[in-house]
Amino acid sequence: MxxxxxxxxxxxxxxxxxxxxxxxxxxxxxxxxxxxxxxxxxxxxxxxxxxxxxxxxxxxxxxxxxxxxxxxxxxxxxxxxxxxxxxxxxxxxxxxxNATSVAEYVMAAMLDASRPLAAADADVREGNWNRKFFTGYELSKRTLGLVGMGEIAHRVAKRAKAFGMNVIGYDPFIAPFDHVIQETGIKQVEMDELLKESDFVSIHVPLNKATKHLINRKKFPLMKPHAYVINSARGGIIHEEDLVEAVEAKQIAGAYLDVLEKEPVQKDSPLARVDSIKLSPHIAGLTxxxxxxxxxxxxxxxxxxxxxxxxxxxxx
The missing domain is CATH 3.40.50.720 (NAD(P)-binding Rossmann-like Domain)
Structure with missing residues (x-):
């Protein structure tokens, strides 16, 4: 056959x-x-x-x-x-x-945001020694918000907890005594509360009619100015033009996008002009x-x- x-x-x-x-x-x-x-x-x-x-x-x-x-x-x-x-x-x-690999990608994104070692390396190679500029922050005590609480989110939560992070989650299909809450200690909240409380928002839902452009210009103003959004799920869940506007207006600090609405990235994509929006070629699960x-x-x-x-x- x-x-x-x-x-x-x-x-x-x-x-x-x-x-x-x-x-x-x-x-x-x-x-x-x-x-x-x-x-x-x-x-x-x-x-x-x-x-x-x-x-x-x-x-x-x-x-x-x-x-x-x-x-x-x-x-x-x-x-x-x-x-x-x-x-x-x-x-x-x-x-x-590939759930473990995606979970580790999310951790890598948060670590990169808090301690940008690649940028520090490039700056040192230019002859600089900007210790104050590259003073980062700890993930410990920061809040991670998980949009969707399936298996990948469960594994992200376990790793984030090991770093001392607070973890909250939104998922209308998860009941209070499901294992992702009971075994991991995620605090279940509504979507708007998650956006308001989180230092990092990580997307873990499928793309469908209900989740298309779930994160948009109505949602970004709810987030903290230093917050990052991470999408390793599917392009189209975050409204990309609204994201660019939100980052440029300093409503949020930036984003890590492993998935895009149109892949590969278009040459004229506004995403490519914003340094604090980090792009990767759909590799979160590709270890x-x-x-x-x-x-x-x-x-x-x-x-x-x-x-x-x-x-x-x-x-x-």
Missing amino acids: KILVTELMWEDGIEELRRKGYTVDYDMELSRKREELLRLLPGYDALIVRNETKVDTEFLEAAKKTQVIGRLGVGLDNIDLQGARERGIPVISARNA IEAQSRTAMLIAEEVDRVMNGGQSLCRVN
Whole structure:
């Protein structure tokens, strides 16, 4: 049986599928070659994608013999889950495989904001010795606000607590005795209160109609002038033009964006003109360890479904 991989997949997952007897065709740029992708789809029994491949009606209609779609990650806004369900195609995600890596990205962003070592290094190399200018601040006793309290937020909270931070969270789908609150000690608050109290606001919700532009020009004035917002979830949850205005007006100190509404970043994007908005190329979950876990999990779960089994990672 044949499997088509349309985006970056770590080699150990590909080799595992081949070891199990599958023919695996791999083109990490195929998601950007739409016509070729649609032409190839009818010949494959299983498909493995990431976030750039648009699994829409046109895609699903072309995937005539596909038995399962594996998603190398957890975001599902690029996949028509209902359309796949109607066609009897299970979609499986790499449930929690990159959660630790994303949590560590959030910690790295907060540490960078509080102690900008790269900027200090560059300044010293210019011949300066600005000890007062680069006097930072401790994360201890600062407040981290988590918008969304799923597994990644849970792991962020555990690490932030270890740094002595206060952690609060907003999630309308979390009950008072759920483990993320009871086991981690997050204080559950309403959204506006979270924005008012937090020194750092970290986004951990999916992109959907309810969360589109959730953080916008109405919300930024509620935040502290020294606060940062961190988005490692999905582009579009923060209104980017409103963010630029808020930072330039000094309503907030800045942002760390690993995800954007349009990826890769556009050359004329206003985000690129603001130094205190730090951009990274959708890499929060892309550590070596997470890549390997994600690839191996999807390989194993695709194989399970192809052999008539039920996957715990099925999302539709």
